[in-house]
Amino acid sequence: MTSGGPRFIRDLLHEAAQRLQAVHAADDGDDARLQVELLYGLATGLDRARVIAAGSDVASPAAAEAFATLMERRIQHEPLAYILGRREFFGMTFEVGPGCLVPRPETETLVEAALDAVRGHPNARRLVRVADIGTGSGAIALSVAQHAPNAQVFAVDVSSEALQWAGRNMRRFGLQDRVVLLTGDLAEPLSEPVDVLLANLPYVPTEEFEALPAQIREREPRIAVEGGPEGVELIARLAQQLDAHLSPVAAAIFEVGAGQISWVEELVTRALTEAGRTGLDVRHHRDLRGIRRTLEVRVGYPTG
Numbered sequence: 001m002t003s004g005g006p007r008f009i010r011d012l013l014h015e016a017a018q019r020l021q022a023v024h025a026a027d028d029g030d031d032a033r034l035q036v037e038l039l040y041g042l043a044t045g046l047d048r049a050r051v052i053a054a055g056s057d058v059a060s061p062a063a064a065e066a067f068a069t070l071m072e073r074r075i076q077h078e079p080l081a082y083i084l085g086r087r088e089f090f091g092m093t094f095e096v097g098p099g100c101l102v103p104r105p106e107t108e109t110l111v112e113a114a115l116d117a118v119r120g121h122p123n124a125r126r127l128v129r130v131a132d133i134g135t136g137s138g139a140i141a142l143s144v145a146q147h148a149p150n151a152q153v154f155a156v157d158v159s160s161e162a163l164q165w166a167g168r169n170m171r172r173f174g175l176q177d178r179v180v181l182l183t184g185d186l187a188e189p190l191s192e193p194v195d196v197l198l199a200n201l202p203y204v205p206t207e208e209f210e211a212l213p214a215q216i217r218e219r220e221p222r223i224a225v226e227g228g229p230e231g232v233e234l235i236a237r238l239a240q241q242l243d244a245h246l247s248p249v250a251a252a253i254f255e256v257g258a259g260q261i262s263w264v265e266e267l268v269t270r271a272l273t274e275a276g277r278t279g280l281d282v283r284h285h286r287d288l289r290g291i292r293r294t295l296e297v298r299v300g301y302p303t304g
C-alpha cells in the first residue's frame with residue numbers, strides 16, 4: 001500500500017476501504033470507510049474530522065507506513081476496537097483489548113432497563129445493591145454506577161483477564177468507591193443479596209459459534225461468547241442461583257440471543273416460582289433492531 005509514490009490521503013483511504021470490504025465481507029461491525037478513517041487518525045494522531053478534511057493532502061511516507069501496519073492488523077481480523085484500544089458505550093469511552101468482549105450497542109438496552117429498575121426500587125432514596133454477572137470490560141456495571149449515584153455495584157467475572165479491563169475502566173471513571181470487582185463463577189462471589197441483578201452472559205450455541213466471523217471467533221475470548229451446546233447453559237445455571245442472591249424486592253435482567261427470550265423467561269420464572277417467589281412481573285425489552293434482547297423479571301416491586 002505504500003508503493004507507487006506519493007498518494008493523496010483521500011485515494012489511500014478509498015483503496016483501503018475497498019480492500020477491507022473485500023476481505024471482511026463476512027464480518028459484521030463497523031462501516032469500512034469509518035474504520036479506515038479511524039485507523040488513519042490513529043496512525044497520524046488526527047481526529048476523524050481532520051482526517052476527512054485532509055483528503056486532498058498528500059500522505060507523508062511515515063503516515064502511509066504507519067497506516068499500512070494498522071490496516072494489516074485489521075485485515076488479519078483484529079477487532080477495530082482492540083486496535084484503537086477503546087469503544088464507546090452508553091456515552092462513555094471504555095478501554096478494551098484482548099481478553100475482554102468489545103461492548104455491543106444492543107447491550108445498551110439492558111443498561112436502560114437496569115437504570116429504570118434501580119430508580120424504581122423502594123430503596124432508591126438510599127442505596128440500591130446491583131450485581132453485574134459476567135462484567136467483561138465493566139460496560140454494564142460502570143454505566144449503571146455512573147448514571148445511578150445511589151447504586152453500589154458488584155461486578156463479577158470468572159476471567160481475571162477481563163477483570164483487569166474492568167478495573168482499568170473503573171479507575172478511568174473514578175468509580176472505585178461504589179464498584180467492587182469480584183472473581184468467580186456466576187453469582188457465587190456475592191456475599192450479600194442484591195436488589196438488581198444484571199447478566200450479559202455468553203449465549204451463542206456452540207454450533208453457531210463456529211460460524212461466527214473470524215474477528216469474533218478467533219479474536220474475542222471464546223468464554224465471553226459461546227454459551228454451550230444450547231447457548232443458554234450459563235443463564236440456566238444462574239437462574240438456579242437467583243433466589244439465594246436476590247433480596248425480597250428485586251429485579252433480574254438478562255441479555256439473550258435472538259429467539260431465546262421465551263426459553264430464558266421459562267427458565268427464570270420457573271426457578272423463582274419453585275423457590276417460592278410470587279407476583280413476578282415479566283418484561284421484554286427490544287434492542288434498536290427490534291429484537292427482543294433483554295428479559296426483566298421483577299419480584300415484589302411496587303406496582304404503578
Ligand SMILES: C[S@@+](CC[C@H](N)C(=O)[O-])C[C@H]1O[C@@H](n2cnc3c(N)ncnc32)[C@H](O)[C@@H]1O
Nearest residue numbers: 103134135136157158159185186200201202224
Ligand atoms: C458476553 S460477555 C459480556 C461482557 C460485558 N458484560 C458486556 O456486556 O460487554 C460475557 C462475560 O461473562 C464472563 N463469564 C463467562 N462465564 C462466566 C462464569 N461462569 N461466571 C462469571 N462470568 C463468566 C466472560 O468472561 C465474559 O466477560
